[in-house]
Amino acid sequence: MAVLAAGPAGHGKLLTVHRELLVHHIGNTRCLLDNLLHSGYFSGEDAEIVRACPTKPDQVRKILDLVQSKGEEVSEFLLYVLQQLEDAYVDLRPWLSEIGFSASGLIRTKTVVNTDPVSRYVWKLRQQLGRDSRFILCYAQREELPLEHMYTDTVMELVGFQDESLGRLDGPAGLLDRSSGVLSELGETVLVSGDAGAGKSVLLQRLQGLWAEGRLDAGLRFSFHFRCRTFSCFREGDRVSLRDLLFRHFCCPEQDPDEVFAFLLRFPHTALFTFDGLDELHSDLDLSRAPDACCPWEPAHPLVLLASLLGGRLLGGAAKVLTARTGTPVPRRLLRKKVRLLGFSPEHVRAYVRRMFPGRGLQRRLADHLEASPSLCGLCSVPLFCWIVLVCYRHFYGVSDSCLRLPECSVTLTDIFLLLAEVQLDRTRPGSLVQRNTRGRAETLRAGRDALLALGRVAHRGLERSLFVFGRQELRASGVREGDLQLGFLRALPGPDEAQPAYEFIHTTVQAFLAAFFLVADGSVGTRDMLRSFREWAPPGRAAGAGSCFPPLPCLGGRGAAREEPWKSRDHLQFTNLFLCGLLSKDRRALLRPLVPAAELRRKRRALWARLSSSLRAYLGSLPRVRSGGFSQVQAMPTFLWMARCIYETQSEKVGRLAARGVCADYLKLTYCDACSADCSALAFLLHHLRRPLALDLDNNSLGDYGVRELRPCFSRLTVVRLSVNQITDAGVKVLYEELTKYKILTFLGLYNNQITDVGAGYVARILEECRGLTHVKLGANKITCEGGKRLAVAVKNSKWIVDLGMWGNRIGDEGAKAFAEALRNHPSLGFLSLAFNGISAEGGKCLAQALQQNTALKTFWLTKNELNDEAAECLAEMLRVNQTLEHLWLIQNQITAKGVAQLAAALRNNTGIVEICVNGNLLGPEEAKVFASEKRIVCS
Template sequence: MDVTPLQSINFTQSNIYIYIYIYIYIYIYIYIYIYIYIYIYLFFFADTIRLKGKIKLALKKRYGTILEGVTQSKSALNKVYTETYMVTCDSATVNKEHEVWQAETAHLQDTSEASVIKCQDIFKHDEEEPIRCVVTKGVAGIGKTVAVQKFILDWADGKENQHLDLLILLSLRDLNLFKHRQYIKLYDDHKILFIIDGLDEIHLPLEFQKNIPISDVLESATLDVILTNLITGHLLPNAFLWITSRPVAANLIPPESRDRVTEIRGFNDSQKDEYFTRKISDPLMASRIISGLKSTRSLYIMCHVPLFCWIAATVFQDILGKVGPKSRSLPTTLTELYIHYLVNQIIVSFKKYGSTHEDGKENTLKQNKDVIFKLGQLAYQNLLIQNVHFTEQDLKDCGISVMDAAKCPGLCTEVVQLEHGLYPKKLYCFIHLSVQEFFAALYAFHEFENRRIDSVKALIKKKNGSTPIDLLYFLKGALDSALDSKNGHLDLFTRFLIGISHDSSRDLLQGLLGETPSSSEHNKKLIGYIKVLKRKSLSPERCINLIHCLLELKDRTILQNDNQVSSSDTPLTPFQCSLLAFMFMSEKPEEFDFRNKQTSEEGFYRLAPALPSCTTALLNCCHMTPLLCATVASVLRSPNSCITVLDLGHNNLGDGGVKRLCDGLWNANCKVKTLNLSHNNVGEQGVKELCKVLIGHTSKLLTLDLSCNDLGDLGLESLAFALHERCTLQNVSSVLVIALRSDPFQMKELDLSYNPLGDIELDFPFQLKLNTANGFLVLAEGDRKVTCQRKDQQYPITQDRFDKCNQVLCKEGLDKRHYLEVECLHNVHIGMAYKGIERKGTGDSVTLGCNANSWTLYASKYKGHAQHKEILHRLQLPRIKARVPYRVGVFLDWPAGTLSFYMVNQLGTLTHLYTFHTTFTEPLYLGFGLNSPTATIHLL
């Protein structure tokens, strides 16, 4: 009988006990092994765990609260913290402009190669290689140190970045005190993050190329050598680094040592409002402060800097909180705001030190006059050498005793921030660079007012003769010095200086400045001088600073003349473009209308920062180039871009321009829904680029106008395929029908009118109306041709006839979309007119284009122009050969309110000449004027 393996086993009772003993032995062995392992782990690592816990508790205690400004009251960081706008960048390109300018324009910078990132995520990555070194740049007061504090607090609370075992914050201001000492500490293979806060404050050479590489943590070295080797990764290669810096010092670190570069750009508009709502407990007060700041746009823009938000909130809350005789008007200039801030801080100082203060603002300033101007001297002398940090010796050199300053009403400790470090030596700085420049301006104005010219001679131009230097000459010198600065470090100082000279500011400074006559006459002359300076070739920052200087003088005429700038026929200068950009950035209108304007590429670059805040950008007929399309594309890629309607018609962009534009259209940040590319010489390649956008999942286009372009059959096939990938291509017409019927995307309207799709059916055969023709005009070929003759044809007198002007109208009234071409010989006027145009006599009311009832294009051998009423636009026409006919295309889009003219070459290619934009109110009649004998027009 067969026996199975299972049956062959003899399960005796003794065997069962053996197996049980084996199982128990194995269980006990594993238990003992685990126990020993845990014991060893706790024996060797318990100290590390306890130390890590102690470190986190210490960090939470140190960084859990924040001092805003220089007040002594602390607030919980998590309660008041408002996240700033941080982006990743491809490089740490140095911006040499003044930091306040960088702060004002940070939110408008091109973010095409940037993406928004949270502070807690800077070490997160998608690549296989980890991110070891992160560089974060930002101007003073923008929130770098607070971001570091929030990062540390979130780690200590166990919320973020728990893969890190230890965080070590190195303040370079503290390390400066040890730059010649040789030391290093030993760190093991734990995941350590070194945070180097304030690279711009280092007083070490950081010679990456010259310093000797070291990798042994036990090797003694100077601080400069240690830092360079730590950054390059020779020392502690497994450690992480986070370095913060002002932009000017961001390039100290070699590019190969930076794995990620981020930039803090301060608050956007919603974050500003959030800050004031968090800081001000009273919602009504917070709302009033926000409204007050928004009413003065230049102040609201400055609130991108968090510390400036604190200054503005402090001043506005103080003013709005007072009623009755003590109430004051809100500041309308930057200078007035800082004067209020100065007074506020003096009063806070009195309260802080227990002094009584009942004497009013004027006596308050008078009592603190000495220390204010000593601080001003400190600020001014160091501003000239571009120094922002001071030692106790620097204070003593200006007559400021640290002990005496602490005993006085507290102005020093309120305005100058003591930088507490880890070591006995102390450094001082003003709480923000703008505060230093304000005090410097106060000092300079005071010194000049008291005729101590030597103190401010750096600002005064050399003058021949013995003519006394007056206030106007002094301010002119300061302006010229600011314009000569390569990085604009005197821009804001000059703005404050000019603002202080205004009578309203001097009224606020009574008790501090002496009694002087009104400066209104000097200010008027200074305004004239500034308006002359705008003609110079200046950078955008210098141009805008001149505008700010005018606003500090409360002169808004340059802004009120904006309509004259925008309606000018001559090309806009770079300064005018800076002015328009400033206007748009200040007022934030929904529509940016640059139709029929001309400027240089430099001018358009200056306009570009104003585009993102507009929902409609009208850029047709403005001589856009393919290169400038890249600038428009960068605006569309910006997360700040609000553009939903983009009109680029009549610009002759070609396929190259469309390709550059599509780089922005396909980006996820692009919000464009309506795009006009009519009359742009778009061909097959341009259509292919557009098709990539239409196929992409990020496209939001709903309306696309491609009228009057040479798309070609292949271009149309590509477009149809983009709209309906599965359709069967049979012919051009059926392709479009299938595509539009089966559009799987969200395209609501596609305008392909007036493209050469094969046989084009013209609207109808136009005919000239004989009863309107002047007697020197002869009609022929079925009233489709007119020639100017020397002999009067003695036509019957009619009410409709032009009796003095050599003009004629067509029979048909037009109120739809029409396109026709005319063949011309010699000098002619081609235009449209309402039926009510004057017919008798001569003058503007009769001549085509010279009145409100008509629009015309004039073409001759040497020149041309487009005209409506008194506005005449001179044109650069292709050279017209004598006695050789040339063709002109006329496109009327009556519903859209456009009338366009084109030069048509022998191949049928259209070159855009000009487009009128208006609102038509009645049907139009095609009309012609022939000014020279044998001049001819033939309707094709």
């Protein structure tokens, strides 16, 4: 197609030459008429002439005729309007770019009025989401906090299908990055998972706010936000179309909804969908029997629309972000990437304190108190609990910089939620605006007992059926009054019936707390009913089946999974158990005595204590045991952590001693249990009551330095401490040094894949020197350089008891290798040493080889992934002619050629002790490797 340049006199001619192109692609004549009228180029009579034309093409032709008749300036203005209103004339973008149109200075001074339905709808969406995301609703329904002032990023981690870490993610905008962390190009959905209170909902709120402010990808023109639990409000027979789901149940265009919907269908990649709380979705609808929704105009059940949106059958190519609790299964075929929220790091907690408390002196005192209280530090790693803790501090202890009174005793999660209840009840109580409330907690709870019981009855009935959204009828049936709705425990949300809102608790943990309060304080609840939620602690193989009170929900499970139960998260029941233990603890007797008869309290407390101890014994007794390394090992699961949390919540030494008797294994594995620092105080509370030594394996969790500090009470019992892959820094290693050297019973220390530097390596060296029973140390994949390597090598040299040392994946280099060479010379006990992946070159390799000529203890030596060459191989060959005790030598992925391998092979003629020399991954071709095929001890592939 020949293109005519738009010169000083060419704009009208452009309209003539490309007349049919314009007639074909201009569908919105209203925008053109509005702008021509607003600029004064058209009169009202001109507009009426255009509107009188029967069809859109005829109207376009009439506009072009009138514009060209009015001269070049009007023709140029018409082109300028087409260029500025991109959404209205999206099909003309390539043509405008091709002709290279650029308006003159005079035309650019003209105002372009955007009356395009798509643009107006985008503006309306930005206004609505901007308002919705501007404030965080505080606990009192009347108080809102600006999101911009309160939001703090949490630690976000990209993970693979097996939840393996793929690196950190910076900020909410990274969720929409189409390159990093992609697991499947065919997947449509970004899954954000995290524990209760990890900040999933607030993260989506922040994402919506960024979109509303235009700070996300400019190509995202639409944004739709849904709470998954609202899909539970629809009845099984309800049917809606995708158009109605978006426009009737979210935001309706002010004009021409058909045109807006057509644009969305044509350009789905311009839309962002966020779905919050998949784990809170509850429905008996069997999606495996429902047809897929592939047509955007045909009505279907809203859950079918949800599944089709997430799977890409509807609006394929749109950006979709879904949040769910940790452990909520989502089919792989839906996923584009997975993101795990890890909560607040210590830096995040400090930043959050700074945001909530402006005075520097106050910040410092509060931070010092949190540092000195491990249980609160653990709670504050969860953003929701951090918020509750700080809000309660602010409410009860004042915010003036001159005085901050802090509690002296240990504060449990039950304490925090009791404070929360008191805050809510106090804020609705009439009183002076200037006089501080002096009513005690017991009096406050007694005054609000009826309201708490009614809300607790709703909460309990909901948890029994996994319901989190309630209608007015359900609230009235439980005795909830109108005033109770204003306490702040419930918040309104749009229901399926627009005339009657639905209600939800502000968080699932609040629902669990109120349910526990109801079970304790209601006299009609017997011990059997009170302990019903403890069925989750049944030994493996007994919890499922007919005894479960949760109907299966095969949503999104695909064909053939009709009766499976995909939503396996039971955190709401576990929190109910935890709060039961806290409310029935001895410390709460005085608080609950005005609410519950003393005899009933004693009866419920005795029943709970008996169930706690028996459940722990039955659970651990049901787990399989493995004899390994002289230990009877048992692999516990997250259920054990919940048991420990509940025992800790009682704050009862008697309960702790009874429960500790149930720990009958001497090696407790809690690997991959999603344990956090808050769990360590619970574990320590339980394990310090043991009367015998214990091996504790907490590898692959998220304990951090706070977790190490919280384990202090039980270090006197631990002979094995495994804390690999736990984000531990030098500060945590310092705590280990201070505690482990007090008791000197340690035999195994595992700190692989943490964040330990040379400073921490120094602490480990001191542990090795002072703990004379320590035989195994694992320090691989840390940040130790030659200085830390030298310090450790000296400790190894002085240790006559070390048997196994793993240093894989550090950076000790040749200087560190030389220090280890000196340690190896004549060492009497070290049988395994890994210096793999440490940047060791030929110089360091030669020193190690020479030292091994004077060593008769080492059996296995790993030098994989270093920079050893043929020169180092020659020295190692000389060593093998002398050393007859080394059995395994790994030289994988170095820079050794066939020449070096030949020297090693030749040395084997004089060595009968070596079992294998692994040289695969070196500079050895397939044909060269065949030369050594006859020597079975040389492993080339």
